[in-house]
Amino acid sequence: MADETALADFPSLFSLKDKVALVTGGSRGLGLNAASAFLQAGCTKVFISSRKAKACEAAVAQLNRLANLQPGARAISVPADSATVQGIESLVAQVSQHTEHVDILFANAGATWGEKFETHPESAFSKVMDLNVKAVFVTVQKFAPLLQKRATLDDPSRVIITASTAGLGVGTLGTQATFGYSASKAAVLHLGRNLAVELGPRHILVNSICPGFFPTKMANGLLELTGGLEKHASLNPARRLGRPEDIAGVVVYLASRAGAHVNAATIEIDGGALHSTGQLLGAKEPEPKL
Template sequence: MAEADVHLHDFANIFSLAGKVAVVTGGSRGLGLHAASGLLQAGCSKVFISSRKTAACEAAVAALNALPNKQPGARAYAVPADSSTLAGIERLVQDVGKETDHVDILFANAGATWGAAFDEVDEKNGWDRVMDLNVKAVFFTIQKFAPLLQAKASKEQPSRVIVTTSVAGIAVGSLGANASFSYSASKAAVLHLARNLAVELGPRHVLVNGVAPGFFPSKMANELMRRSGGVEALEQANPNGRLGRPEDIAAAVVYLSSRAGGHVNGDVVVLDGGKIWGSGKLERL
């Protein structure tokens, strides 16, 4: 009987981020903070938290640094900055550069939303503000961080960029009185931006992917969730019977940042429990 051709490989620590340096924009609350917590607990040595409000950044960093299961010496840093402006982005890069000579992971998560009926959408707040922060700022954040992302990247250990898109950028978003036209368009745009940047930056050893959450309870989503029927109704409409949890976004970001996600580039991880493919009116037996 012929000997089986079995060759096993060492997959130990395939999800480990030991010693990695990460930057999370929009990281003081919600999905950004959950992701930052996951990155730190997965082994990152430095995680930089950025948002517009200094107090919010400092509170988030204090909570992160109090985590009991991070690596010895690991630390979160508060780097408040306004990512909606080019000057703010450049200041963020400069401040991060004072503490590290490279960045392994950039989670470009800062964003904004706006809900209004079709006839009530205004140019400045209802459109320009959302598109500027959700698309333009994401591009320039990645562009300005590129030198730090490339500093120690290699084919075997590429740096990672993760952008936050949304299921609203894949399927139809909210309509009616709380329609999210600019938000949905911006999230579709940033998803395709990630695909283009994956091709552009891949040869520079920087992988670019997206995460597309459905409903996760958060300050930004809670009011829309209430107007959409509330938590219980939204859970019943989901094929898996629940909404997103902090561990869901943390796990996806850790996966895309780790060796386990080393051959994923230009793709998106949808985090909605199957809702995007469901009828939205599933009957529970």
């Protein structure tokens, strides 16, 4: 009988040693939290992409000052507009100048729009759906050859999609209603399941995360408009809001050997707020286009 207490190389279970990661929407907020986690977990290269080159450069400088990186590990700026096919193709070309493979794609770039029902513009709805859903598909499609390059049965590549609890419940309503955002996050969750089944046999696993409220520079405006940080924390079943480490832990789990048999999954990171009648549902920081 096999020894059921034996675990293969347990110390490396959550290690990302020698992995290469790309983070879209990585210049701030949850994307930058995840990029920091990938580097500190052992990645040799972490590519940071957003629409603004200066923001990417600032994020990369901050990441490369981290004290506990693997020798030679570094963050690399690859600015691109993920809202267009041309921008995504440019991103592939830039990344390909530094590496022949990508092990982890964190599809985090996104946008939202808040406006009441009567005046919610069609153009804004379309823009949010395009970036939050179509651009995710195109990004995964264009990066699939790099993700497959060294993916194997025992060491698959990973795609992690940032969705939101707004895609599982009801998002923000009223004067700052996020109809397009909520619909887009529900759509991208189902897109992720389809991609997981399509790409699993190619040794690419696809999973989604659904953050709730994380107080950041981007989120604080909506938090204040809907009652403030203390109110939201007090109504949360866990009695607090999200922290950077909460994102870091989940993305490292999904990207490491610890998550090597997790595919087509959705992980809520909200302290249970989605299921609490006392908390606003679907609350996630409003992410302006990066």
